[in-house]
Amino acid sequence: MSARNRVRNEAPSSAPRPVRIGVSSCLLGQKVRYDGGHKRDRFATDVLEPFVEWVPLCPEVEIGLGIPRPTIRLERDENGEARLVMPSTGEDLTGRMAQWAEEKVDRLLELDLCGYILKKDSPSCGMERVKVYDRNGVPARSGTGTFAEVLLRKAPYLAVEEEGRLNDARLRENFISRVFAARRWLDMQAEGFTRARLMDYHARHKFLCMARNQAGTRRLGRLLGSATGRDSDPLLARAYLEEFTAVMRRPPSPKGHANVLQHLAGYVSSSLDAADRGELADSIHAYRRGLLPLVVPLTLIRHHARRQERTYLLEQAYLSPHPHELMLLNHV
Numbered sequence: 640m641s642a643r644n645r646v647r648n649e650a651p652s653s654a655p656r657p658v659r660i661g662v663s664s665c666l667l668g669q670k671v672r673y674d675g676g677h678k679r680d681r682f683a684t685d686v687l688e689p690f691v692e693w694v695p696l697c698p699e700v701e702i703g704l705g706i707p708r709p710t711i712r713l714e715r716d717e718n719g720e721a722r723l724v725m726p727s728t729g730e731d732l733t734g735r736m737a738q739w740a741e742e743k744v745d746r747l748l749e750l751d752l753c754g755y756i757l758k759k760d761s762p763s764c765g766m767e768r769v770k771v772y773d774r775n776g777v778p779a780r781s782g783t784g785t786f787a788e789v790l791l792r793k794a795p796y797l798a799v800e801e802e803g804r805l806n807d808a809r810l811r812e813n814f815i816s817r818v819f820a821a822r823r824w825l826d827m828q829a830e831g832f833t834r835a836r837l838m839d840y841h842a843r844h845k846f847l848c849m850a851r852n853q854a855g856t857r858r859l860g861r862l863l864g865s866a867t868g869r870d871s872d873p874l875l876a877r878a879y880l881e882e883f884t885a886v887m888r889r890p891p892s893p894k895g896h897a898n899v900l901q902h903l904a905g906y907v908s909s910s911l912d913a914a915d916r917g918e919l920a921d922s923i924h925a926y927r928r929g930l931l932p933l934v935v936p937l938t939l940i941r942h943h944a945r946r947q948e949r950t951y952l953l954e955q956a957y958l959s960p961h962p963h964e965l966m967l968l969n970h971v
């Protein structure tokens with residue numbers, strides 16, 4: 640069971656806990672690649688770095704392959720299994736990598752990771768569409784890196800992305816939303832799961848979920864509403880996390896956001912004069928048509944919620960899913 644599913648009895652601390660993200664070391668500019676180079680990712684090092692604590696890891700170096708080293712790749716064997724192979728020597732590294740990864744991922748999850756960024760295309764780190772060579776040396780983009788495969792299997796609730804996919808603004812924003820939602824989940828876990836805390840978490844994340852999947856959000860509400868005293872809180876938490884992860888995996892569409900924005904506008908509109916009400920409605924409409932970034936109607940709703948002292952709205956993760964300085968909601 641991952642660290643995210645265990646109940647802790649740590650003393651609550653007022654100091655914010657670090658947002659820890661595992662990362663393929665080469666993406667941070669560390670010269671660990673087979674050729675002694677790196678694959679520095681600017682979003683990670685220049686934008687994200689001030690807000691997170693990295694846990695860098697190079698699986699190939701960790702299993703002792705050295706820098707520089709001969710290239711390795713995935714090859715399909717006669718049973719259809721993808722093997723991690725060093726073509727220059729014919730050495731099969733699958734067992735060595737997989738065994739090391741099983742133990743390493745367990746230790747990583749003890750660190751309360753909130754997410755993981757993997758290097759795309761790597762036979763060790765790649766999350767999807769990694770080249771797998773058949774017996775004739777013909778590649779098909781059908782594989783997952785050997786380390787990544789273990790990570791994804793052992794940490795099914797962890798937000799995991801490749802740096803290549805993070806170039807897509809919607810995927811990037813969704814990944815970071817999941818990372819910060821995980822930090823808040825871990826904070827709750829540190830205080831101990833209770834039904835009341837789960838209800839509070841759900842209340843704060845309801846609109847974040849609604850923008851992605853309304854039916855899934857209703858299922859989450861029913862799950863908590865139908866829980867009885869006989870249900871153990873950690874089991875309930877696990878069931879909630881499973882459904883929450885499924886909902887949060889899918890990035891919200893502009894239509895999903897517009898529905899939530901209309902809903903939130905309903906809380907503040909009745910206290911607004913006609914001009915302010917019209918401005919808010921117009922900004923939502925313009926966002927829906929792709930003429931304004933999401934941050935505009937969100938900022939207006941936050942502004943009115945603050946002026947009207949609408950605590951319920953101000954506590955919504957949807958209005959501040961991640962640090963504003965990341966400017967992830969500023970694209971059209």
Ligand code: SF4
Nearest residue numbers: 663665697758761764
């Ligand atoms: S992709 Fe993974 S294994 Fe390859 S150099 Fe980067 S961290 Fe190391």
